[in-house]
Amino acid sequence: MKVTVKSLAQAAGVSRGTVDRVLHNRGSVKPEVALRIKTLAKEFGYVPNRAGRALAAAKTPFKIGVLLPSIGNLFFDDVTVGINKAAADYADLGLEVVLKEVQGYDVAVHDAAIDSLLEKNCQALCLSTVDAPPIREKINALSAKGMPIVLLNTDVSDTQRLCYVGSDYKCAGATCGGMLALCAIQAPLKILIVTGSKLMLGHNLRIAGLTEELTRQGRAFEVTAVVESNDSDIRAQEVTLQALKRYPDINCVYVTGAGVQGVGAALIALDRPEIFAISFDEVYTTKELVQEGIIKFTVCQQPERQGYHAVKRAYQSLSGQLPSTVDDFITDTIIKIKANL
């Protein structure tokens, strides 16, 4: 027999209104009654019916706020596509998505952006944000109040969030290592690492993943130099040029963050097509470089799925479809070469 608000009300000997109030912690219910109803709901395994709620609350949809540092970062275009698809898929189930886009990773900016989403009465959040104390505290405070928070693309350490939806950066790095081992340039690898920032956890994990996997496979290699691009193409080009001139025996370039186009420009300028360059993600310019053979392969993380599933998870949580603890949603680590781009 199917468990509904009605059947719960009957079982508890109260009205449906009371059950509804208890289920949504709206107060104005005698604590003992509330407890009884909650117990019953758990016992019978009550799961709210989304169709019923969508219909009843058509004019008060669930509001999910999404924060993306997407301004000036083409990577997030695909994430946004996924978010919009989820929004469309769940629109007639009573979902409204508010998207807040910011530029870069300034803590104060992110902090303010989250506040602005809260002011708009969002009941759940999907955040692609920075791993900094003020943000961490805000996430934990909101979580403690019962707000579902999904961390998207970038996790924040030591937080009680609903779940993380994104890539396994270390696996992505290891995959690059595995590919390098497989592709077996004859000479020992002399690697130039062009990283976005030494402060970005994801970038560091990609580096660790690479070196660990090369070591695990017993491949001879050396990290000749590590330079920072600050995710800027101009800067990436400059530091790559410098490093390649200074260390002429470098035969592999590993680009952990943005700035891929800049690295490509440097390789073209120096006319060193024999250098084995690899990168992450598939923004338009990176695709072109793979097509041209400048970048040999790029390791991707299904950004569209990340956007879609972050919103889906938040919606599921709000509509009470989720168990109390949920697994993280780790997207696949996808190797793209010319042929499957």
Added chain:
Amino acid sequence: MKVTVKSLAQAAGVSRGTVDRVLHNRGSVKPEVALRIKTLAKEFGYVPNRAGRALAAAKTPFKIGVLLPSIGNLFFDDVTVGINKAAADYADLGLEVVLKEVQGYDVAVHDAAIDSLLEKNCQALCLSTVDAPPIREKINALSAKGMPIVLLNTDVSDTQRLCYVGSDYKCAGATCGGMLALCAIQAPLKILIVTGSKLMLGHNLRIAGLTEELTRQGRAFEVTAVVESNDSDIRAQEVTLQALKRYPDINCVYVTGAGVQGVGAALIALDRPEIFAISFDEVYTTKELVQEGIIKFTVCQQPERQGYHAVKRAYQSLSGQLPSTVDDFITDTIIKIKANL
């Protein structure tokens, strides 16, 4: 303003019952009235509300029939997982999924299986079936009657189906070619092709994709032999052993279908780890062979997503969410090596 059955009824000057009858072609409506209502619905861009229907028709759910040749074929395990997830996701929106599993690709068996799904009053079908005239005719006849039919994993030529959900086999083959070119064994490639069946379109496309890509990249290669495994591991082991003994200079084995484990067994038996073996999909035994380094990489096709999306598409069609023509859903071509398995 939102377009509902009610608003349509008002606009047409009839009752909601009449509009409903027209929208579902239930007859018993004067043709001119029916036409007027249909025109209005199109004009106003009416899209049925899934929540409303789910609630009203809770005891008469949409019934979607799924046919899989999954008995004895581990590949379909993941497809089934996806199907079940979709079934769960849409259960409270009034979806019921009937799964019919058969063994192999016998036309008569598949034909009968489809009939059995129809007898159970399925209103839409997801079929992973054979490309044979009787099946083709049945699909076209049902499609003509307005039944949404999704072809899953394997397309059937010359059919008017709703859409195809599955892999791009040629791209998968080309991806293998691209990887071989990248991985650059020094000597010219001498390839043994172990195909499932020369009658399977997918297997043939994988072969064509490989050779075309190698040619495109100007890679020296030769297809030394092509043998058939009939997707049986025992047979695959036998024919692989024979071929490798007969052509000792083969340095690459390309397994287009099932029987990967058999090929692995042959390679282990002959102790020829230097042979560059590649395969498709990631059934348990294939994963093990990749872990062991016997298979260098395997190219996968997201079977779980295929199952999920086939059901999702069929549901969307039944619930009137889809435009008149829909794109095929082509899953990604995914290279898996030891590190990202």
Added chain:
DNA sequence: TTGAAAGCGCTAACAT
């Protein structure tokens, strides 16, 4: 051939 009314599960406004 058509209309009217009931009800699916839920929420919100109103009444007690």
Added chain:
DNA sequence: ATGTTAGCGCTTTCAA
């Protein structure tokens, strides 16, 4: 603090 009621969009009787 609790109960009652109306109604969301749709389908399905039952009448007419």
